[in-house]
Amino acid sequence: MKAMAEPGPGLGSPGSGRPGSVSLAVSSSLSAFSSLRRYGTELSVGELKRKLELVVGVSAPWMELELRDAGGELLARLEPDDALLGSFPVSDGCGLHAAALQSALRMGSRMTSQGWQQEMQLSPLQQPGAFIHLADP
Template sequence: MSFTVVTQDLVDVAISSSLNSFGSRRRFQKDITVSELKGKLEMIVGSSSAFMELQLFDENNKMVTSMADDAALLGSFPIDDNMRIHVIDKDPNRTVGEYEDVSKVEKFEITAQEYEARSDSVRAFKKRNKLGKFADKDPEEEKRKEEENKKKEIEEETLAKTITVGSRCEVNNPKVPPVKRGTVRFVGKTDFKPGWWVGIQYDEPYGKNNGSVGGKQYFECPDKYGGFIKPNFVKVGDYPVEDDMDEM
């Protein structure tokens, strides 16, 4: 009785190089020669195949063997998935880290006036096709948007004026769960965003600030207990403090 050892045709390995700290993963056919493998590695690590020395490492980063025979098949070595092929570049004209030193890369710079004058730029393309901010604006559409914004602000103001500073409240924003309880500390307009806002001191550290945004203090509370929310997400009422509920 004879036995045949069958192995997979492809192997998935990591690739590293002595020239840089970059790493990658590739799949190779096991029936290619080491010489053919070096040719494929040229485009991956940037070394010339004529100056390559290959080493095989296992998953524990222990060297298994040197792949010195260019005529040998890749599958003739004890190679398996998740092992690593390390490329040592023997070219005396190459420098370690040369692909990582961006200071040696010549930068292309252009003035705003030169860019504006070009016909092959993204801006020129948008202008020709009237895209983005260069699109023709429909006066009726602009008027409709302006009316919608005014209506929204009036609705926000109406809701905000029903909320009193010092009131207990519950905040329910579906986009930022969970439902939170706290005390209203501020109602009004802010400098950081347009419209009406309600400043909340939460019972728990659900907030993002201490009542200050952009260097302006709208109210005071412990850090991470303060937050600002739109009036439509705030409901005032006789809501007990969360800690008190836990003790009941």
């Protein structure tokens, strides 16, 4: 007969909704807005980052995650990417803050629905509505 593990924070504790999931207030260093999201505690940090890309506007490789209590105090930095969300002191009502690494901000990158793209200057001929007038022979 297998021994049952005691549920810990975020692992099916009372009031957590579904067993093995937590409701987190997700915020980003790129936005003043936050949203309430539910994630499974069995997700790895890397998987969580990929799920958050379009929510917070930061690409997973350039994202740093911080777990905060309801008062905004830092509980843990979520690393490494192969660690499970449930291995951190996570519970309903915690904050999950996504920050863009400084190197990503210096590159002048921006997030689109297709992923990260480098900002670039268009020449006058590449501007929308530009055309080339060819002289008559």
